[in-house]
Amino acid sequence: MTDLIPTTAFGTTTARTATHGALSMAEDVTTALASVALRRGADVPVPLGLPLPGPGGWAGADGAMAVCMGPDQWLILGADGAGGDFAADIAAAAPDCSVTEQTDGWVILDIRSKDDADGAPMAELLTRLVNLDPATLAPGRATRSQTGHLGIIALRLAPDRLLLLGLRSAAESLWQHLDGTLRRLAVPR
Amino acid sequence: MIIPHPLLGPRDSQEFTIMGDAKLLARPDGLADGAEAAFFDYLYLRDNPAGLHRELWYHEQGDRSWLVVTRDTLTHEILGAELASDVARRLAEGAA
Numbered sequence: 001m002t003d004l005i006p007t008t009a010f011g012t013t014t015a016r017t018a019t020h021g022a023l024s025m026a027e028d029v030t031t032a033l034a035s036v037a038l039r040r041g042a043d044v045p046v047p048l049g050l051p052l053p054g055p056g057g058w059a060g061a062d063g064a065m066a067v068c069m070g071p072d073q074w075l076i077l078g079a080d081g082a083g084g085d086f087a088a089d090i091a092a093a094a095p096d097c098s099v100t101e102q103t104d105g106w107v108i109l110d111i112r113s114k115d116d117a118d119g120a121p122m123a124e125l126l127t128r129l130v131n132l133d134p135a136t137l138a139p140g141r142a143t144r145s146q147t148g149h150l151g152i153i154a155l156r157l158a159p160d161r162l163l164l165l166g167l168r169s170a171a172e173s174l175w176q177h178l179d180g181t182l183r184r185l186a187v188p189r
Numbered sequence: 190m191i192i193p194h195p196l197l198g199p200r201d202s203q204e205f206t207i208m209g210d211a212k213l214l215a216r217p218d219g220l221a222d223g224a225e226a227a228f229f230d231y232l233y234l235r236d237n238p239a240g241l242h243r244e245l246w247y248h249e250q251g252d253r254s255w256l257v258v259t260r261d262t263l264t265h266e267i268l269g270a271e272l273a274s275d276v277a278r279r280l281a282e283g284a285a
Contacts, residue, residue, distance in 0.1 A: 055196035055252065070252030071196070071274070131201040143197065146204060146250040 009107035009171035018179050021186025022121040025111045025178060028163075032081030033102035034090040038072035045094035047076060058142035058155050067142045067155060075102065075153065075165075106153075107171035109178065113160040121185065122160055128181055130154065137162075148177035192246065192258060193270050204250040210235050211243035211257045214277050239263055245273060 008029050010016050015027040036052075038044060044052055050066045052074050053059040058067045065077040078086045087101035113121040126137055129147045136143055142155040150173060153165040166174040190202040212235075217227035236242075239262060246256045255273035260266070 056198070068252075070248075070254055071272075073253075131203065133199060136198060144251050145200075151250050 009168045010175070016175070018182065020179075020182040022113050023111060023125060023182050023185065024114065025109055025182060028108035028110050030080045030082050031103075031108055032078040032084070032086030033106055033108075033165075034076045034078070034087040035069070035100045035102050036066075036074045036076055036090060036094055037098040039096060039098065042096040045097055047090050047093035048078075050076065053142075056136065056141055056143055058140070065155070067153060069144060069153070105168055106165045107168045107174065109164045109166070109174070111162045111164065111178070111182075122162060124185060125181065126162070128185070129178075148174070150174050150177065190265060190267060192256070192267060194248065194251070194254075194256065195271055196254065197248075197252060200248070200251060202246075204248060205246045205256075206249045208245040208247050208255070211245050211273075211276070212236075213245060214257075214273065214280055241268070246270070 005013060007013060008015060008027060010027065015029045017026040018024065036045070036047065046052070047066075048064045050060045050064055052066050053068045055068050055071075058065055060066055060077075063079050067075045067077070069075050076086075076090055078089075081089075082103050085101075086103060087099050091097075091099040111122075111125070113125075123134060126134055130137065130145050130152075132143070132145055135141075137154055137156045139156050139159050142153070144151070144153050146152060147164075150166055150170050152174070155163040155165075157163055164174075164178070191199045192202050192205055194200045213231075215231075217224060217231050219228070221227070242260055242262050244258050244260055246258045248254050248256065256270045257273050257276045258270045259268040261268065
């Protein structure tokens with residue numbers, strides 16, 4: 001059988017990373033994604049034991065997370081599932097729902113702040129990146145919005161941690177936008 | 190402009206696409222008598238009010254929901270927003 005080499009959203013074989021000052025950004029190449037949409041009149045499922053959150057929220061832990069994408073629609077993130085058939089696992093756990101594989105449709109960027117009990121560098125980054133009330137992206141919140149005219153899904157995992165999902169075909173543009181912002185924030189003022 | 194999204198709170202209008210008059214929700218019955226004339230009106234005739242106007246907005250860069258937004262066309266003041274699915278359901282119940 002042909003031996004295929006998996007590539008990341010940036011066309012390389014290893015995850016891309018960058019660090020500027022207190023903030024660092026790393027591509028996540030191992031997380032699997034699947035979209036779950038509820039059919040009309042169906043009961044809300046609990047795939048992998050995840051309680052599906054309401055609008056503007058995410059639920060779960062590092063292993064598996066669910067993000068609300070819209071009315072009756074969620075995105076499920078499975079850590080270390082990118083090599084398998086994650087959508088099939090979710091479809092089995094949510095039999096009455098429409099489940100679609102999303103893993104290779106997105107680029108996942110994990111942004112962390114190193115000196116951060118108070119989350120100040122992250123808060124400053126958010127005020128630059130998204131045109132939203134910062135409370136919309138307080139820890140424990142998630143939303144779909146845009147940054148640099150690119151559609152994103154943003155999850156505030158913790159005060160010092162933000163997960164951004166962008167369209168894979170625009171990965172390089174998103175990286176350029178974020179990397180430039182991080183670089184400028186790191187300049188002493 | 191800031192759109193008060195009923196589920197997500199205040200959102201920048203940049204995230205939305207305007208999709209026209211909210212009267213488009215009231216699609217005529219294609220099998221009823223006079224359907225041709227009703228569809229001509231539905232397709233081509235729009236009010237162009239100077240003042241309050243109810244419009245369909247699509248949250249394209251957000252949760253992909255459709256909203257009915259009430260806007261003052263003279264001042265661009267946004268007076269309210271609700272889910273179009275709720276409005277459509279009320280319309281259907283009113284018609285039944």
